[in-house]
Amino acid sequence: MKLLIVDDAVFIRLTLKMMLEKNGYQVIGEAANGSEAILKYNELKPDLVTMDITMPQMDGITALKAIKRMDPSAKVVMISALGQESTVKEAIVSGASGFIVKPFVEEQVLRGLSKFKIATEAL
Amino acid sequence: MTNNDSKAPMLDLFVFETNQMLEQLERLILDSEKSGGLEVAINEVFRIMHTLKGSAAMMMFNDISSLAHSLEDVFYYLREAKPQRVDYSELTDLVLNAVDFIKGEVIKVESGGNPDGDCSEVSGKNRGFLSALKETDPNLTDASEKSNNESENQLSIGVSNISEEQGKIRYEAAIYFDEDCGMENIRAFTLVHELSEFAEDIVHSPNDILENDNTSEVIRKEGFKIAFATQNSLEILQDFFCKTMFLKEFNMNVVEAASIKQTRNKTIVLDDPIPDESMNCTTKKVEQQTEGTQSFISVNVSKMDMLMDLVGELVIAEAMVTQNPELQGLRLDKFYKSARQLRKITSELQDTVMSIRMVPLSATFHKMNRIVRDMVRKLNKQAELEIIGEQTEVDKNIIESISDPLMHLIRNAVDHGIEPARERIAQGKPEVGKIRLEAKSAGGDVLIMIQDDGGGLNKEKILRKALERGLIETEEISLTDSQIYSFILQPGFSTNDTVTEFSGRGVGMDVVAKNIEKVGGTISVDSLEGGGTTISIRIPLTLAIIDGMNVKVGGSIYTIPIIAIKESFRLKEQNLIKDTDNNEMIMIRGECHPVLRLYERFQVQAAVKELKEGIMVMVEADGKGICLFVDSLLGQQQVVVKALPTYIKKRPGIAGCTLLGDGGVSLILDVAGLNS
């Protein structure tokens, strides 16, 4: 399954990438902020996007909405922190497919994303 | 997540990124302090704290994470509630304290240790600050209520008439989420939201999943119960539920129509999303104020070193081809034309690679802002730092070595140089002391000057101390001012009567001098009593590849940096004189220069001993010129400076060594060292 990882911290992106690639996911791109995410989504057309919420220049919610406008079938999983309940709610309302709470552990991420993997593989 | 083996490569990146963020944060805070308002930076500080919290949590560094969290909360509150009376000065201190704590922990982690610091005191202060803010803010309750109302959804569900005729089946389900998936209430909301696309009359328990975050706990314990009506079959619904993220288990069954009661109609209302544009605008402004976003990539330093070495070897190899003895006497016009082209390209490659290693001094200089600020506050003095020429670039290696010396010199300037405000006013000086940190490139060197307009150095005190320590015999010796001042660079030298927390123990200046020397630089002191002190540091710009003149002394070959050579000539007898100690000197254009016979100095078997039969190379370092006596000049060559192996400790007079075109080794002379 092809993923686009969006987070402003290189460290988080790398951690997530390592976790995912180890388990059979293919990370085809990375973005450090919302606007980059939109560009990369358009260019790479990933199966799934993991989107951090707090980012400079353009945050995750705005990017999510833009991506959903471009491609209503886009699957975007938000990466949030505890305490961001209302923002996550807004994301869900705007079309996010789900969310994962930081700090995340490998097992958790895999379980969360597994639903999507089955879905794409079934296609 | 305790797979420690996979953490190691992450550690480097964590350390690098965290340090970068801390630096950014510090700069942000100090800049905004100067321009009078932390307000524009709130958003960015919040973001940095948020990221620090996240990264630290990923690495399981819980103290760092919780400290960052406590500050994140403060800045979140500042951003959302926009309280009126905020003590920004106190806030700045809190942030800087946090920065210091995290810096300390990162250092521990970097050297393989554990971040075992206890952040509770620092975090406690942050939390206290936030509570105080919340208490004293008159707008508080309104703001929080307002924000609650705005962000609060008015999700109310009701039950409408059951219309079995429309073919809708009523279902009930109880859903359990995975342990520790987090924010169960929002997950429940997600379910409701998705369900509402094809189901109606949705009722659920807990009811207030959006307003009350504590419902997460309830959902964890008792599961999320939901009832709804839809046309879809059980299979389709089961499929739907199975696709839920972090679903652990669920039970579902059809509900008998009769058991449903009729209640009032309500509609599901979801509020509009909060407009983000305003937030984005301010963020953008702050971004532009901070460092311009140029595209940089971070490169592993060892790769850079390898590249440097390779370029160095290319230079040697190129010389071995174009200056090959086998080509002697041959007429090869086309060859030499191509060789010149090759030389040109190699030269350009070399310049480019060198420039990659060059880093502007600005980051180092700006670190000094923090030091001045802290010291000024601790010592209750008034001083400000002026930075000039921060764009001047030096080799990356050098940056690391001069950072500590500079810090010490700046501390000295504030501690000993700048007088308390009253004294300054009494002397007719401006109340606020000025410390000027300046860098500029001069020829092949970089000059760094630290100048203060404080009290200056007292020559008599220094002389007396020097006498005390046996550095001079009697006080009557005629020493130049600069020689007197340079006594302060001796170990253990301090004319201070009292020892402060920062200096006065006399263990500083000599270490500074040593560190400067280690990178091949020199340091000199000048002062005006009552007017201030100026410390000047001169560092050779690039150590790695220099233009050198190869000379022969007996069976050995030495290389003299071209930049140090003033002229070379064959001696005429009449210019040679001897001084009172029988030292040989040469008179040139009215000036006397000592002669140094290199074969003697280096204990080499001399081939040429008669001064008239060899060559004199006049070299100069620090204004002093001496004449080196060598057998013959072998020619100019670009040489790659290689350090002497560490097993052989540094020898005065020898800067390093280089590989010659024929595979031999030549020692590169350090003219300043020969002078002493």
Next chain:
Amino acid sequence: MPEIAANELEVGEDTQKDKFLTFSLGTEVYGIEIKFVTEIIGMQFVTEIPDLPEYVKGIINLRGKIIPVIDVRLRFKKVYREYNDRTCIVVVDIKDVTVGLIVDAVDEVLIIGEQEIVLPPQFDNGSYHQHFIKGIGKVGKDVKLILDSDRLLSDNEINSLERVC
């Protein structure tokens, strides 16, 4: 002779245990743990460096790397002997310090088990090299003096010289 040594050196770390490279100075044969030996080269031109202890001959260019060389005879305070075509430089890497050891001749690689090595007796004749010997290895009828690598490169003398300068 160098060829044999080179082959031995290619063996992995575990199998290097109990293996020693032996070399001779006059009539005495010394052994050094092979794990420290990186290569063996013939004698080449040494660039002298002034003001160093007598046994530090200077530096050589080893394929672009500058390494210092020590004359082991002089290190052990024996009589200096002119170099000839049997003289070799044994390049060792001990605790990240690379040094070349100038020896009269290199012998062979031997396996000397722990049980065949005894502690050196406390001589009273004050043979200087005993300072550097950590054991005596018995191989057939011969004895090989096993070197203490740390001591070999300890530069206390260089330190004291530094301070004088």
